[in-house]
Amino acid sequence: MTKSWNIDTLLPEAIRTYQSIERYFGIKVYYPMPVRRYCQNAEDVKRCGRRIRNPRYLGVVGNYCKAGAGPSAIRDTHGSFQILKAGYVDLPVLIQALQKHFIAEGKLQDEQFNYSTLQANAGNWCYKNLKAKRVVFCEGTGVTRNPWFQHLPLTPAKGETLIVSSASLKLPPSIYHSTKWLLPYEAKRFRVGATYDESDLDPTPTAAGQAELLSNTKAILSEDHTLQVEAHMAGLRPSTQDARPFLGRHPDASGLFILNGLGSKGASVGPEMSRQLINHIFDNEALDHEVDIARYT
Numbered sequence: 238m239t240k241s242w243n244i245d246t247l248l249p250e251a252i253r254t255y256q257s258i259e260r261y262f263g264i265k266v267y268y269p270m271p272v273r274r275y276c277q278n279a280e281d282v283k284r285c286g287r288r289i290r291n292p293r294y295l296g297v298v299g300n301y302c303k304a305g306a307g308p309s310a311i312r313d314t315h316g317s318f319q320i321l322k323a324g325y326v327d328l329p330v331l332i333q334a335l336q337k338h339f340i341a342e343g344k345l346q347d348e349q350f351n352y353s354t355l356q357a358n359a360g361n362w363c364y365k366n367l368k369a370k371r372v373v374f375c376e377g378t379g380v381t382r383n384p385w386f387q388h389l390p391l392t393p394a395k396g397e398t399l400i401v402s403s404a405s406l407k408l409p410p411s412i413y414h415s416t417k418w419l420l421p422y423e424a425k426r427f428r429v430g431a432t433y434d435e436s437d438l439d440p441t442p443t444a445a446g447q448a449e450l451l452s453n454t455k456a457i458l459s460e461d462h463t464l465q466v467e468a469h470m471a472g473l474r475p476s477t478q479d480a481r482p483f484l485g486r487h488p489d490a491s492g493l494f495i496l497n498g499l500g501s502k503g504a505s506v507g508p509e510m511s512r513q514l515i516n517h518i519f520d521n522e523a524l525d526h527e528v529d530i531a532r533y534t
């Protein structure tokens with residue numbers, strides 16, 4: 238386990254953003270919840286000990302728990318520890334609320350964007366009946382079709398997840414991570430994930446992905462449970478060669494911007510990237526040079 242890049246800046250901004258959205262819409266989307274991470278072997282236990290003693294991880298990693306100290310439903314041969322500053326975001330609830338709001342305000346048109354229709358005209362960008370000084374592209378792996386930004390080195394990675402139900406499996410609320418992660422929802426439902434594949438860029442679920450997730454989940458459970466697949470999702474992570482987001486302005490086409498490359502961490506990285514880009518555009522604040530796409534020019 239390694240502390241994620243810039244997490245001490247990214248996480249507070251993400252939490253602040255999700256909590257303010259919760260207050261504004263009267264919804265619940267952010268669930269702080271520790272991750273129980275299971276050690277896989279003796280070397281992993283030693284690594285965990287080093288993290289616990291490292292002051293950089295103070296308040297992030299909890300104490301080591303000997304094998305068997307966690308819930309009995311999870312196979313535990315080498316012990317576990319908790320990652321304390323963790324949680325999950327209910328993205329479907331968040332996206333639905335935002336879509337409903339912006340559609341009601343006449344600010345969202347849910348349709349395919351046609352790049353060739355966007356034209357520069359007298360200091361503006363025109364698209365059908367819209368005229369704007371600036372355009373910010375936030376299209377995930379769709380950027381590979383974007384004529385202005387497709388030169389950026391995106392390395393997409395497919396991932397699949399399942400929602401399963403089980404009448405017999407019982408786990409207290411937490412995120413469990415042992416090679417794959419397992420998140421108990423209400424009503425005997427569990428989210429399990431995720432696969433990782435850089436070779437298949439078709440964003441549809443596969444039988445092989447489902448089989449991998451089910452066999453991994455069964456392997457981390459200490460007893461046999463019947464798992465009923467209720468939903469099977471797949472998507473492409475917009476990962477980048479240097480594992481840093483793509484943020485900033487087009488070097489030549491004035492008024493075109495990008496926010497992309499959030500990789501496997503959009504929920505924690507997205508809010509701070511949005512904040513930086515907005516302050517850059519409107520207040521001319523400098524972008525973090527690590528994420529600024531100027532690094533590719």
Ligand SMILES: Cc1cc2nc3c(=O)[nH]c(=O)nc-3n(C[C@H](O)[C@H](O)[C@H](O)COP(=O)(O)OP(=O)(O)OC[C@H]3O[C@@H](n4cnc5c(N)ncnc54)[C@H](O)[C@@H]3O)c2cc1C
Binds near residue numbers: 375377397398430
């Ligand atoms: C299996 C899996 C598990 C993941 N787990 C986590 C996790 O645990 N935590 C985490 O933080 N992140 C996770 N991620 C990563 C997270 O999903 C991404 O970081 C995030 O979705 C990136 O957000 P985005 O808005 O930049 O891109 P996207 O979510 O890809 O959204 C881009 C949108 O633009 C649309 N679009 C593209 N081109 C066009 C066009 N021409 N016209 C109209 N619309 C267009 C797409 O349809 C899409 O809706 C996971 C991803 C996968 C696949």
